[in-house]
Amino acid sequence: MIALLGNPNTGKTSLFNALTDSYEYVGNWSGVTVDKKVGNLRKGGELVDLPGVYSLNPVSKDETVVSTFLIEGNFDSLINIVDASQLNRSLHLTIQLLEFGCPFIVGLNMADVAQTRGIKIDVEKMANFLQVPVRSIVARKKQGIDELEADLINIKKQQEHGQVILYAKPLEALIQKLEGILPLDLPINKRWAAIQYIDDNPVVKAEIQKYMNDETMNEIVNEHMTRENITEEQLRRLIRQGREKYIHNLIAEVVNDQQSGEKSSTEKIDKFVTHPVLGIPTFIALMYLMFMLTFNWLGFPISDLLEGVISGPITTGLEAGLTFIGASAFLESMILDGIVAGVGGVLVFVPQIFILFFFISLLEDSGYMARVATVMDRLMQVMGLNGKAFIPMIIGFGCNVPGVMAARTIEQPRERLITILLTPLMSCSARLPVYALFAGAFFAQQQAFVVLSLYILGVVLALLMAKLLSKSMLKSEESFFIMELPPYRIPQPLTLWRSTWEKGKGFLRKAGTYIFAGSVIIWLLTYTGPGGIGVEMNDSFLAAIGGWFSPLFAPLGFGTWQASAALITGFLAKEIVVATMAILYVVPEASMHLALSEAFTPIAAYSFMVFILIYVPCLATVAVIKKETDSMKLTLFSMAYAFILAYGLSFLIYQVGTIWFAG
Amino acid sequence: MTMKLTELAVGDKATIVDMSGCSRMIQKRLTQLGIDDCAEVCVQNKLPFGGPCFIQCENQCISIRKKDAMSIEVCQESVI
Numbered sequence: 001m002i003a004l005l006g007n008p009n010t011g012k013t014s015l016f017n018a019l020t021d022s023y024e025y026v027g028n029w030s031g032v033t034v035d036k037k038v039g040n041l042r043k044g045g046e047l048v049d050l051p052g053v054y055s056l057n058p059v060s061k062d063e064t065v066v067s068t069f070l071i072e073g074n075f076d077s078l079i080n081i082v083d084a085s086q087l088n089r090s091l092h093l094t095i096q097l098l099e100f101g102c103p104f105i106v107g108l109n110m111a112d113v114a115q116t117r118g119i120k121i122d123v124e125k126m127a128n129f130l131q132v133p134v135r136s137i138v139a140r141k142k143q144g145i146d147e148l149e150a151d152l153i154n155i156k157k158q159q160e161h162g163q164v165i166l167y168a169k170p171l172e173a174l175i176q177k178l179e180g181i182l183p184l185d186l187p188i189n190k191r192w193a194a195i196q197y198i199d200d201n202p203v204v205k206a207e208i209q210k211y212m213n214d215e216t217m218n219e220i221v222n223e224h225m226t227r228e229n230i231t232e233e234q235l236r237r238l239i240r241q242g243r244e245k246y247i248h249n250l251i252a253e254v255v256n257d258q259q260s261g262e263k264s265s266t267e268k269i270d271k272f273v274t275h276p277v278l279g280i281p282t283f284i285a286l287m288y289l290m291f292m293l294t295f296n297w298l299g300f301p302i303s304d305l306l307e308g309v310i311s312g313p314i315t316t317g318l319e320a321g322l323t324f325i326g327a328s329a330f331l332e333s334m335i336l337d338g339i340v341a342g343v344g345g346v347l348v349f350v351p352q353i354f355i356l357f358f359f360i361s362l363l364e365d366s367g368y369m370a371r372v373a374t375v376m377d378r379l380m381q382v383m384g385l386n387g388k389a390f391i392p393m394i395i396g397f398g399c400n401v402p403g404v405m406a407a408r409t410i411e412q413p414r415e416r417l418i419t420i421l422l423t424p425l426m427s428c429s430a431r432l433p434v435y436a437l438f439a440g441a442f443f444a445q446q447q448a449f450v451v452l453s454l455y456i457l458g459v460v461l462a463l464l465m466a467k468l469l470s471k472s473m474l475k476s477e478e479s480f481f482i483m484e485l486p487p488y489r490i491p492q493p494l495t496l497w498r499s500t501w502e503k504g505k506g507f508l509r510k511a512g513t514y515i516f517a518g519s520v521i522i523w524l525l526t527y528t529g530p531g532g533i534g535v536e537m538n539d540s541f542l543a544a545i546g547g548w549f550s551p552l553f554a555p556l557g558f559g560t561w562q563a564s565a566a567l568i569t570g571f572l573a574k575e576i577v578v579a580t581m582a583i584l585y586v587v588p589e590a591s592m593h594l595a596l597s598e599a600f601t602p603i604a605a606y607s608f609m610v611f612i613l614i615y616v617p618c619l620a621t622v623a624v625i626k627k628e629t630d631s632m633k634l635t636l637f638s639m640a641y642a643f644i645l646a647y648g649l650s651f652l653i654y655q656v657g658t659i660w661f662a663g
Numbered sequence: 664m665t666m667k668l669t670e671l672a673v674g675d676k677a678t679i680v681d682m683s684g685c686s687r688m689i690q691k692r693l694t695q696l697g698i699d700d701c702a703e704v705c706v707q708n709k710l711p712f713g714g715p716c717f718i719q720c721e722n723q724c725i726s727i728r729k730k731d732a733m734s735i736e737v738c739q740e741s742v743i
Contacts, residue, residue, distance in 0.1 A: 054695035059688060088721060089697045117722070233683070240694060267707070270724070276711045374726040378714035381728075387715070411688065480731070481715065482692045485724040 001046045001074065002152065005066065005097070006081035007090050008052030009367075009486035011109045014495070015081055015139035016049040019149065043149055048075065051408075054089070056096045057201040060411040067203035070100060071188055077155050078104035079148070084114035084121055084136075087255065091247045098130065098163040099192040105133040105151050112138050120256040129250050131163065140492065164191065167242035170228040171235055174198065177220055183211045199239055200232075266367075266487040273368065279375040290359045291455070296448040299352035303436070306351060310344040330533070334523055337586050342519025345582030345592075346511050346575045349433040354504045356429055360398045361499035365491035369394065370483055377481050383463045384470025386410055386481050389419040393462065396426030397455070398503055400621040403428075404628055412479055418469050420628055421638050422462040424617035427455045429507065430574040434612045437578055441593035442605040450606070454613050461614070461645065510573055518569060518576045522583050537584070556611060556647070557604030557654035567611070573618050603657035607650040614646035668735040669716065671706045677737035678703050684734030689727065697721055704737070 004019075006012045020039030037049040050069060051062040058064040069075075080097055082090040097104055108123060127134040133151045137144035166172060178194035186193065186208065196204040197217065208214050225231065273282050293299070318340065322332045363369055369391050377387025388410045396403030403423040410416040427435075435451045443450045491499075525542035529535035537543060546561030549568065553559050562584045570577040585595035600608065616639050617625065626635040665680050679702050682690060698704065698720050707717040707724060715726040 054692075057691070057695075059692055059695075086722060089695075089723070092695065092697075240699065266724075270708065270717070274708055274710070274717065276709070279710065370726075374715050374717070375710065377726075377728065378710060378712050480686055480688050481726075481728050482689055482731070483726050484696065485717065485726060 001048060002041070002077055002079060003048040003050055003069065003075045004079050004081065005050050005093070005104075006052060006109075007054055007083060007086070007093060008484065010052070010081050010083040010086070010090065011139040012052055012081050013049060015079070015107060015109065015137070015145075016047060017495075017498070018139055018142045018145045020047055041149075041152075043153065053093065055093060056100070057196060057199050058203060060409060061416070062408040064203055067201065070102070071203065071207050073102075073187065076103070077152070078102060079107055079152070080104050081107045081109050081139075084108050084111045085117055085119060087114075087119075087121070087251060088247055091250065092243055094130065095165060095243050095246060096192070096196075098132070099165065099189065099195060101163070101189045101192065103155050105135065105148070105155055106130065107139075107144075107148055108134055108136045109139050111136045111144075112141070122254045122256075125254040126250065129253060140495075165242060165246050167195075168238050170224075170230050171198070171238040171242070173228075174221065174224045174235070177224065178217055181216060181220070182208070186211050195239060198235055200236070269488055270371070270485070274371050274375055279371075283372055283375060286363075288452070290356070291452050292448055294352055294355045294359070299355045300436075300447065302351040303348050307348045310340070310348060314344070315340055330527075333527060334520065338519050338523025338527075338583060339516065341582040341586050342522065342579035343511055343515055345437075345578050346433055346515050349436055349575075349578075350504075350508065350511075352436060353429045353432060353507055354500060356432070357398055357503040358496070358500045360395065361496055361503070362491060363394065365489070365495060365499060367486045367488045370485045373483055374485065380463075380466075381479070381481075383466040384415075384479075385418060385463075385466045386412065386415045386479060388481065388483065389415065389422075389466075392419055392423050393426050393459070396423040396428060398429055399506065400424050400426060400428045400617060401624050402503075404621065404624045407628070414470070415479060417629065417634070418466055420625060421469065421634065421641075422465055424621050424625075424638065424642065425458045425462040425465070425614060427458045427613055428574070428618075430510075430618065431612055433575050433578040435609055437581065437592070438596070438600075438605045438609050441596045442600070442602045450609075454609055457610065458613055461649075465641075465645075507575075510575070514573050515576055515579050518572060519579050519583060522565075522569060522580050526583060542584075555654070556650040557607045557658075558600065558611075560599055562599065563608065567615065570612065571616060571619060573620070574612065577612060601658075603654055603661065606657070607654040610653055611646050611650040614642055614649065616642050616646075665736045665738050668704070668706070668718070668732040668737050669709075669729060671737065671739070673706055673709060675739065676703060676705045677739045679735060680738045681736040682734070684736070685731050689731050693725075693727075696723065696725060698725070 004012055004016055016037070016039060019041055021042050039047050039049070041047050048069070050066045053063045053066045056067050056070065058067050078097065080094055082094060094106065106126075108121065108126070111121070114121065121136070123134050123136050133155065135144055135148045135151055137148055139145075167175065175191065175194045175198065178197060179190045182190045182193060188207065193204055193208060197208065198221065205214065208217070225235070273279060275282070315336065318335060319332075322335065327335075372394070373387040373390050375387075376390045380387050380389055389407070391409070392403045392406040395406050400423055403426060404420050407416050407419040407423065410419055432451075435454055436447075439447045439450045522542065525545070526537050526540045527534060529540040530544070531539055542565050543561045545568070546563075546565035549564040550559045550561050553564055553567070562581070565584065566577045566580040569580050581596070582592060585592055585599070596605070616622075622635060622639060625638050626632065629635060666677075668677070668679075671677055679698070679700055681700065682693065685693070693699070698718075702720055705719040707719050709716040709729075713729045715728050716732050717724055717726050718732070719725075
């Protein structure tokens, strides 16, 4: 197994895609790779894409993943991707890898960007200096990939034993002392471990403690500090200075720098999108544009067209086919009233969901997300959160599952936890079919506005809940925010399409599995009842189950057994609500809109949409919350608070709304 | 003469003299990004209401909170 390692925003994920021919997620804000990701190499073998790090000494949780991965050592070699236009910074990580002493090669990326900035790097000299193979590549354009692959095959033969970079005297003496007392069976390079120990690397400290009591080490460090009259901070500075010196020598030898000072287009765009006054309005305008395109201007007409095809030619075609083969009434009803109504009812919304995913991918890949996080930080700070929490929330608009995982880049544990708990309030694409259905039936004229109001409601509730939670939960460490703003990049069409497809694929897969099976089961429950098979829908099992719960929802305006049944099934996946509704309200030759308007008043419909927005995260989200928080208590809390909040708010909307419009 | 980073105007360049006033985590991250004592920085933007400020250093742009920027001491060299 080979692992890919490098700074954030250096084109690591692009290189991963180029090497593996796989449809992976490419992003351009710090930490898009939120989980260890494994792909199959074109030339055989596996490639792991690790989260972007600046150093092997971690600050946030996803950075810990990298250090742990290296120490566990379940890999053959590494590819260290180095940003040619940020050589100085990138090489700090390379030095730590040299000291760690595992076989690796350097992929010198973005050589083209460096060249336009007037930086010329002699690759051969660099390889000689580092004593490691170096290849110049442009991952986004797939240049130099073949050569890199060839190097990968050769590298397996040469084994490295860790390079020694000498540090200044007081530090060097301490390193050697610590190196001497580290236990022999410690499975990592001892010099590296000693340096990282002095640099206060928590992962390395924990690893050493598995083999020995590190009190002796602590004593040696303290004694050394008093004797040499040096502070911990100074020791750490000496480490950095030693590395700086090495890098300085390297750059002097291999780089020919004639930098031009012209203003980049990034700075010009930033003047606008991070403008003190225009920053937030620009963000809101972009969001508005995204929703108008998704719902009114582009998405709705296409969905409408698709609905015509499914309810028209496809249904009549199937009907004719089933009659022709002489299918039984049971089978005919299952296929037409169950599968076509249920799965078809959800598939109609595929165009709108893909358009939404396309825009989210565009935001991620362009580098705009880091700006949004910065612009929003002040507001989020007031709410007891971090500007970075905004990124998981925007991703949550697509799907809550990756949103919850993206919270890993938030360094502060308490802020990360709150973000995880609140991301499910972001209206994900699976809830969109429900809104589209109800908004289309009840608020046809103001569709985009009504749907947008739900998205905004989710965000506002999340912010208010953040305030509440950060006040009531233990105030532990201080909050901090620091973010790198990568240069803007125009996303490549192919990358954008892959990114959109990667997200949309899940929705289609769900339609084929969950929704398909769910539709059949729901249909079966409506077709059968205590009285036997082929009963009236009102006497079916589903009517009975829904009927038990319906009094609970009556004060919210939707006390019908149909609504209750849809809400119960909606826990599996929110779009099943639409599938269920489509099966339950199937009226031949009549539109579903008409059937719905008989069952709901407009206020009840809005109350229902609000309830769907909040009531409980879907099964997959609950599972990922459990995984990320590692706490059953918090997982249950995330479900309970959502249900209570949803009930209270829908109650208020329905009761107040009814009085308002009646009077 | 030393001053706080926040006292610089947008577009001003200065050299960092001391950032030991920052929290440990911020210091750690800044040094990882190559921003340390003696580094030359340029203030690119300041957001209103005490929002973050953008600083540029070695071809990269970074945003930090005002509170942290306030605890970074810089020195503006006079250009002769």
